[in-house]
Amino acid sequence: MSTVPQHRTKRRGRWEEIAASVLPDLRHMGKWDPIPPMWLEGRIYLEYLRLIRDPVFRGIDVPPGLGRPVILIPGFLAGDWTLRTPFSWLRRVGYRPRMAGVAFNVTYSEVMLRPLIDALQALHRRTGAMVSLVGHSRGGVLAKVLSHRKPELVEQVITLGSPLNDPFDVHPLTMAGVRAAHLYNVFRYGHPASVELRFLRDLAAPPRVPTTSIYSRSDGVVNWRACLRRDLNSIEVQGSHVGLALNPEVYRILSHLLPAPWRA
Numbered sequence: 001m002s003t004v005p006q007h008r009t010k011r012r013g014r015w016e017e018i019a020a021s022v023l024p025d026l027r028h029m030g031k032w033d034p035i036p037p038m039w040l041e042g043r044i045y046l047e048y049l050r051l052i053r054d055p056v057f058r059g060i061d062v063p064p065g066l067g068r069p070v071i072l073i074p075g076f077l078a079g080d081w082t083l084r085t086p087f088s089w090l091r092r093v094g095y096r097p098r099m100a101g102v103a104f105n106v107t108y109s110e111v112m113l114r115p116l117i118d119a120l121q122a123l124h125r126r127t128g129a130m131v132s133l134v135g136h137s138r139g140g141v142l143a144k145v146l147s148h149r150k151p152e153l154v155e156q157v158i159t160l161g162s163p164l165n166d167p168f169d170v171h172p173l174t175m176a177g178v179r180a181a182h183l184y185n186v187f188r189y190g191h192p193a194s195v196e197l198r199f200l201r202d203l204a205a206p207p208r209v210p211t212t213s214i215y216s217r218s219d220g221v222v223n224w225r226a227c228l229r230r231d232l233n234s235i236e237v238q239g240s241h242v243g244l245a246l247n248p249e250v251y252r253i254l255s256h257l258l259p260a261p262w263r264a
Contacts, residue, residue, distance in 0.1 A: 038171060038220045040240060047243035048085075054248040057089060062255040065094030068155075069127045070258065071119060073100040075137030075161075077177060083136065086245055086254075095258065098123050105138055106181045109145070109199040116146050120153050130155035132258055136245050137161050137222065144211060145199055151208035158257055159213045160244040163226035167203065171221050206231045212257060214250055216241065 051057050070090055072083040080087075080099040090097040101115055123131050132155045135143035140162025147154040163169050168178070213234045215227035221241035228234050237249040244250055 038173065040218060041220045041242050043240040044243035044246060047239055047248075048246045051085070051246050051248045051251065054251070056248055056251045056255060059089075059093045062093045063259045065090065065096070065258065067094065067096050067127070067129075068258060069123045069129055069131045070095050070097045071100055071116075071123060071131055071133050071143075072097060073116065073133065073135040073139030073143050074102050074105050075135075075139050076105055076174070077181070078105050078136070078139075079103045083245055086134070086251070089251065090254075090258075093255070096123075096127060100139070102139075109142060109196055112142055113146060113149070113199070116142060117150060120146060120150055124153045132156050132158065134158045134254070135160065135162060137241065138167075140164065140213070141167050141203060144207065145202045147207065147209045147211070148202040148205055154209045156209055156257070156260075157207070157211040158254065159211070159227070160250060161215055161219055161222050161227065161241045162213060163222045164203065164211075164213055164232070165229050166223075166226040167200070169223040169226035174221050212253075214244065214253060216244065 056062060072080075072087055072090075074080060074082045079102050083099065087097050087099060098119060101119055102112070105112065120131055120133075131153060133143035133147060135141070135157070137160065140157070140159025141164060143157045143159060144162070144164055147157045168175065170178070211232040213227045213229070213232055214237060215222075215224045215234060216237055216239050217224045218238065219227075219241040235253055237244070237247055237253070239247045239249065
């Protein structure tokens with residue numbers, strides 16, 4: 001007789017946990033005061049025009065890549081195609097870039113990490129060199145944890161507009177997208193948000209490889225303060241969030257950071 005109510009209680013508790021993980025965290029809804037104008041993200045078109053006219057895009061005064069391996073990881077709700085421009089540039093100036101193999105960055109972080117670990121190991125085997133990771137937005141968050149799990153394979157991590165200090169300190173519209181994506185993951189994989197606890201612990205841990213966070217104070221998607229941490233290097237640029245992958249200032253920074261012999 002007692003087994004039936006116990007079963008119902010356990011079932012109800014599980015669905016309450018799932019429901020709680022899907023409901024918006026009010027701490028992050030309208031957190032900014034004032035909310036950054038997301039329409040400023042339209043600057044991406046001007047940033048691209050500036051980039052293709054900039055000498056750095058043509059490789060002028062850019063140190064040769066000498067075949068150094070680099071993996072590019074796209075941001076939330078994005079795919080490899082969003083990083084085609086930096087991919088082509090890296091290849092032109094002598095690096096050996098590889099896309100992350102992401103079609104749509106929307107699944108649980110732990111699920112996203114599995115193919116990234118495979119890609120990292122494959123590129124390391126192929127080149128015999130430690131790999132630099134460049135991640136845009138959520139891609140940088142993934143890169144930081146990837147380097148935490150496999151530090152022996154990673155040369156350095158460079159993040160572009162990535163909330164390494166608080167991955168949920170984002171624009172309310174972006175947070176709504178995060179919750180919608182989480183709902184999708186709950187129904188696809190049947191797990192609540194607790195599956196991400198290990199990932200979040202590794203994200204918060206001190207970096208195991210040299211890590212540089214590139215950020216913009218006029219970022220209309222991620223709170224720029226969430227990109228700052230005392231235990232990593234931070235570099236400020238001017239520009240939009242989406243346009244960080246097309247920002248000539250970023251390319252100049254990459255041209256100085258990527259050739260640096262950070263690790264023996």
